[in-house]
Amino acid sequence: MSDAWIVVLVVGAATIASKAAGPVLVGRRELPPRLQGCIDLLAPVMLIALVVTQTFGGDEEIEVDARVVGVGAALVAIGLRAPVIVAMAVAALVTALLRLAV
Amino acid sequence: MSESANAAPRIRDGVRAALPLAPSPILFGLSFGVLSDATGFGGAAAVVMSATTFSGAAQFASVSVLDAGGTVAAAILAAVFLNARYVAISMTVSSIFPGSRLRRLVESQAIVDESWAISGRSGRFEWPILVGAGLFFYVLWVASTALGTVLGGVLENPDELGLDAAFAALFLALAVPYLRDRRARQAAALGAGIVLVLLPFAPAGVPIIAAAAACLLGLRR
Numbered sequence: 001m002s003d004a005w006i007v008v009l010v011v012g013a014a015t016i017a018s019k020a021a022g023p024v025l026v027g028r029r030e031l032p033p034r035l036q037g038c039i040d041l042l043a044p045v046m047l048i049a050l051v052v053t054q055t056f057g058g059d060e061e062i063e064v065d066a067r068v069v070g071v072g073a074a075l076v077a078i079g080l081r082a083p084v085i086v087a088m089a090v091a092a093l094v095t096a097l098l099r100l101a102v
Numbered sequence: 103m104s105e106s107a108n109a110a111p112r113i114r115d116g117v118r119a120a121l122p123l124a125p126s127p128i129l130f131g132l133s134f135g136v137l138s139d140a141t142g143f144g145g146a147a148a149v150v151m152s153a154t155t156f157s158g159a160a161q162f163a164s165v166s167v168l169d170a171g172g173t174v175a176a177a178i179l180a181a182v183f184l185n186a187r188y189v190a191i192s193m194t195v196s197s198i199f200p201g202s203r204l205r206r207l208v209e210s211q212a213i214v215d216e217s218w219a220i221s222g223r224s225g226r227f228e229w230p231i232l233v234g235a236g237l238f239f240y241v242l243w244v245a246s247t248a249l250g251t252v253l254g255g256v257l258e259n260p261d262e263l264g265l266d267a268a269f270a271a272l273f274l275a276l277a278v279p280y281l282r283d284r285r286a287r288q289a290a291a292l293g294a295g296i297v298l299v300l301l302p303f304a305p306a307g308v309p310i311i312a313a314a315a316a317c318l319l320g321l322r323r
Contacts, residue, residue, distance in 0.1 A: 004147040015157055018185050019213045022194070022210070023195065036320075037320030037321060038317045039320070046310065048277050050273040051277065054266055055270045059306075061302050067267045070264055071271055074267070084126075087275050088272050089268070092263055095266070096262060
C-alpha cells in the first residue's frame with residue numbers, strides 16, 4: 001500500500017472517531033478543564049507550525065527564498081480582510097513571479 | 103433558521119443557512135484535488151480522503167507533509183493533532199444527536215467547523231441545522247475534490263506556480279481567528295520557535311509534531 005493510502009485510512013479513521021467522540025461516547029459529560037485547555041491550543045499551534053515549515057522548510061535546513069515574500073504578501077492580504085482563497089492566490093502568484101524573475 | 107418560534111428547524115433550513123458559504127468548500131475542494139494530484143498524493147486517494155476525513159486543514163496538512171518529504175507517521179500525526187479539536191467540538195453538541203449509537207456515529211460526521219458554527223447561531227445548537235449544513239458541505243467538498251483531481255492533471259510543475267507558498271497562506275489564514283486569544287498566540291509563538299530550532303536538524307515532518315508540545319501551555323489555569 002502506498003504512503004498516501006496509509007495516511008488516508010489512518011487519518012480518516014481518527015477523524016471519524018474524533019467527530020463521534022462527543023455524540024457517541026460522552027453524552028452530557030464534560031472534559032476536565034486542563035485537558036480542554038490543551039485541546040483548545042492544538043489547532044492554532046499546528047497551523048502556525050505548518051506555516052513556518054511551508055515558508056522556511058528545506059532539506060533539513062532553513063531556506064529563505066521566494067516563498068517568504070509570497071507568504072508575506074498573503075499576510076498583508078489577510079490583514080486587509082481578503083478571503084482565504086484570495087490570500088492563497090496572492091501567495092502563489094507573488095512566489096511564481098519571483099521565481100520567474102530570479 | 104426557522105421563521106416562527108414554534109416551527110422547529112428542518113434539515114433543509116440547514117442547507118439554506120449553509121448556502122452563502124458554498125464558495126468555500128467548492129474552491130478548497132478544487133484546490134485540494136489539484137494539489138493532491140500535482141504533488142503525487144494521487145487523485146483517488148484525495149477523493150477518498152475528502153469522503154472520509156472531510157476536514158480541509160488536516161487533509162492539506164497530510165499532503166503538504168508528505169510532499170515535503172515527511173514520513174507517513176509525521177503526515178498522520180500532523181493531521182490527527184489538527185483534528186483533535188473535533189473531540190472538543192463534538193463534546194459541545196454531544197447531547198443534540200437523537201437515536202441509536204450507530205445513527206449518532208453516522209450523523210456526527212456532518213460536524214465540520216463551518217456547520218458547527220452555523221448550527222449554534224440561534225444561541226443553542228440545533229441538530230437539523232448542523233446535519234443539513236454538514237451534508238451540503240460534504241457533497242460540495244467531495245464533488246469539487248474529484249473535479250480538482252481532473253483539472254490537476256494539466257499542471258506539470260506545481261512548485262513553479264508557487265503552490266508551496268499557497269499552502270502556507272492557507273494555514274496562516276486558518277490560524278488567524280484563533281490568534282485573537284492571548285494564550286493561543288503564546289502557544290503558537292512557542293510552536294513556531296520549536297519548528298525553527300528543529301528545521302536545520304530534524305527529518306521533514308518531525309518539527310511540526312514536536313511543536314504540538316506547545317499546547318501544554320494550556321495546562322496552566
